Amino acid sequence: MKPQTSPEPPAISAVADVKVDHAELDASIASFVERSTAYYARAFHRIHDTTRGIPLTFNWAAALLGPIWAAGRGVWGFFWGFLILEIIAWVQIGRGTWGELGADNLAQAARQEARAGDFLERAEAARLAGEDPTRFETLAGNLLRAAERSRETAAAAAADAMSILVTGLVLLLVLKVAQGVWANIAYEKQYTRWRIDPDSVFSGVRPRNVVLGIVLALAVAPLTIYRFTVEDVSPLLTAFPADPDHYTLSARWLESQIDAAARGGAGAFDSIVLAVRGVLDTISLALMGTPWPVVMTVICVVAWRSAGPRVAIFTAAALAYIAFLGYWEIAMETVALVGAAVVICVIAGIPFGIWFGKSQRAYRFAEPVLDLMQTLPAFVYLIPIIAFFGTGNPPGILATIIFGMPPVIRLTALGIRGVPESIKEAASAFGASRWQILKDVELPLALPSIMTGVNQTILMCLSMVVIISLIGGGGLGQVILEALQFAAKGPGLLGGFAILFVAMVIDRIVQGAFRRADQK
Structure with missing residues (x-):
């Protein structure tokens, strides 16, 4: 007796097996x-x-x-x-x-023939004066031949x-x-x-x-x-009929408003410059006042502890390149400039990002401002910065802050909004306060996005190093600016590689520290 086997269920193997209600469709x-x-x-x-x-x-x-x-x-x-x-x-x-x-070729031929006629008249005048008319006749003959070629081109185009x-x-x-x-x-x-x-x-x-x-x-x-x-074609289609007085009046009005604001807020602007200068002087004293072997050792140890031995070796090689070429002091000045800007961006940007992540209304109000800060060309920042804060390193840091703060704000807000509501509700159900939910739940879960924002802010601040040298900022940007002024290719490339190594060292240390914290 053969064992009974259960029949296999029919399989749907074609689209035609799917029934479609044609009347409903x-x-x-x-x-x-x-x-x-x-x-x-x-x-x-x-x-x-x-x-x-x-x-x-x-x-x-x-x-x-x-x-x-x-x-x-x-x-x-x-x-x-x-x-x-x-x-x-x-x-x-x-x-x-x-x-x-071929109308443009015909017009060119007419101009060439008119010019040839002028040379023929001058040749005739030279002949009557007893001078040699050969030069004028040669020029006229060349122009007549060019006019003939223009007419041939026009005829070919018409054909x-x-x-x-x-x-x-x-x-x-x-x-x-x-x-x-x-x-x-x-x-x-x-x-x-x-x-x-x-x-x-x-x-x-x-x-x-x-x-x-x-x-x-x-x-x-x-x-x-x-x-x-x-x-x-009518000139109205090729150029907009703009009145030059509109530009002049608008520029004068805007300039007067900026001057009035600069005079009225001089005290506040000076206070901001003093605060930024204090942060910059502190970082500069730590990097430039400390003996260079100590600074180099500390940076290499931090790279080792944060990102591992490979990054530490690369950091040592980059610092050696900077030191042997005589860029140590101005490289440390660059790190101080970037560090001051990044510190201010992070201290101000992360709280704003948390606020915008929790309040959709506040984020909708701030989004156009962030778009303006990111899309406005960096050189444009320098105009009001000079008007309000003068020149030098502190105004350069302020321009860098405007350019580099939006990424950390946006990505912090994105990380806060990405925390699942179910996790926050569970923490609230266990009696956690709003501060505890933020500190122990939202910030740890949003940390990858926040650290990405910090990393992007660091790189964007470094990209402003050369630009702020235009308003008296120091550091490696001054080397690049001088190389551009004198078309010095060698010094420019060496300074550019120094900026590249500074950026790579900072980036690798921050990324390595984040990966190790994430693995823990």
């Missing part, structure tokens, strides 16, 4: 498209049934109306992409139809008008076919997004969108085609 498509429901239902079904290649559907409305169809259906990516391509095609058609091909016209017509026809083929595919993708999130994805046809599409097309296409097909 058609109703969903009809709700989405609102008009021409039967056509789009057939097109979407064909797209769904096609597993390989491009679905063979053609949308005559999209082919004929082009971007206007896309605007009415709310497929704005389709609208802008094909509007730009159609403008290119119409530019070629315009150049081949009414474009003055290409028919080929350019045909190219534009063929391109326009290809674009129309491409729009008819791609329209239903793009619209079906929008339908798929609509089924996932119907509140944020556009559906149906709206007359106001059609009007908006026509207005946008008329605002973009005719002027662009006119600009690239007509030689004598």
